Amino acid sequence: MVYDLCTYIQEWIENGAQDPDAAGGSSNDAPVEMMQASKKHGTAVTKENFAEWKAAFDEEMEKEHTKKKASREKNGELKLTGRQLFDKAMGSVDWDLFKDEELDEDLPEFDDEEDEEEEEEE
Numbered sequence: 001m002v003y004d005l006c007t008y009i010q011e012w013i014e015n016g017a018q019d020p021d022a023a024g025g026s027s028n029d030a031p032v033e034m035m036q037a038s039k040k041h042g043t044a045v046t047k048e049n050f051a052e053w054k055a056a057f058d059e060e061m062e063k064e065h066t067k068k069k070a071s072r073e074k075n076g077e078l079k080l081t082g083r084q085l086f087d088k089a090m091g092s093v094d095w096d097l098f099k100d101e102e103l104d105e106d107l108p109e110f111d112d113e114e115d116e117e118e119e120e121e122e
Helices: 002-016 030-039 047-075 082-091 101-106 112-121
Strands: none
Touching: 002 030
16 A cells, blocks of 8 residues: 555656646645545444454354364374373372382481481581
8 A cells, every 4th residue: 555655656746747737637635535545444443343353253263272172182182281291190100119118117217306406506
């Protein structure tokens, strides 16, 4: 649009500078009319218009999201979130493998008195 307007103005200037009579009747109003015509395209945005558009847009995006999710579930491509992967991995862990009774017996128990004495020395 801007390019067309600039081109029209350049032609108008060239024709007007060479021959003022060849430019045509109301040559002064032509660029103004083009500017006003460019302003009339589209609809004005109001709070009501935007709210209607936003509701329709959100509904359309939700439909697309559910459609994509359904197609991924059909194809078995459902991706788990990091939290879901963690929960799934922790649910399948055999925690008894990590218990070592011999190791527990060999470790001395910590005395709270020794810790308190070390803190008082510092």
